[in-house]
Amino acid sequence: MKRPILGVTMGDPAGVGPEIIARAGAEPAVRRDSRPVVIGAAATMQAALELVGSPLALHAVARVADCRWADGTMEVLDLANVDMRALPRAAVSAAAGKAAYEYIERAVELAQTAEIHGIVTAPINKEALAAAEDRQEGDRVGAPREASGQHHEQAREGSSVSGGGPSGGDHGPVSTRGARCVSLSRSIQCRSLDVLAARRRAWRALGPPPSAADRR
Secondary structure (H helix, E strand, O other): OOOOEEEEEOOOOOOOHHHHHHHHOOOHHHHHHOEEEEEEOHHHHHHHHHHHOOOOEEEEEOOHHHOOOOOOEEEEEEOOOOOOOOOOOOOOOHHHHHHHHHHHHHHHHHHHOOOOOEEEEOOOOHHHHHHHOOHHHHHHHHHHHHHHHHHHHHHHOOOOOOOOOOOOOOOOOHHHHHHHHHHHHHHHHHHHHHHHHHHHHHHHHHOOOOOHHHHO
């Protein structure tokens, strides 16, 4: 029985999502039960891996079919849509919102074409998403977000995102795939708490981050 391929959207590149994925991706249970591929920006994920001291090496791909899932590696479907030198960190920005939207959009497309079996989403920032969309694109932005939520709920409930896998065959019982998706989701949630707790400790030691007025 092949392990299901789970598309992990990177979330807001200016937020904690990449750090959470970097930690959760090294969890033995995640690697044992699934084949995760991060849908995001390779440069951002490389910085996150280095930041948390992850033992994983990044393997960037242009197609899910190019993933190897070798031991000690993290597969990243690189959309290359973030300039980390210009992106303000830990701040709301239209650039970050646009990038986060594009990760979800691509994940939904991959699920619809059966290239992945489930979607797991890292944290996004609704303010950044709102900043990225204009009136003409409002309806278009809403549709993929809704579709992503439907796929994620299906996976949590033990339903299949699509009828077959990338090769057209079955990749295990539907309930098993759903359970594995939930397992990865829980790992990401736990690592999210770890990262947020670490940041709170840093803020207590160094003081709160500067306000927007202070940065002007």
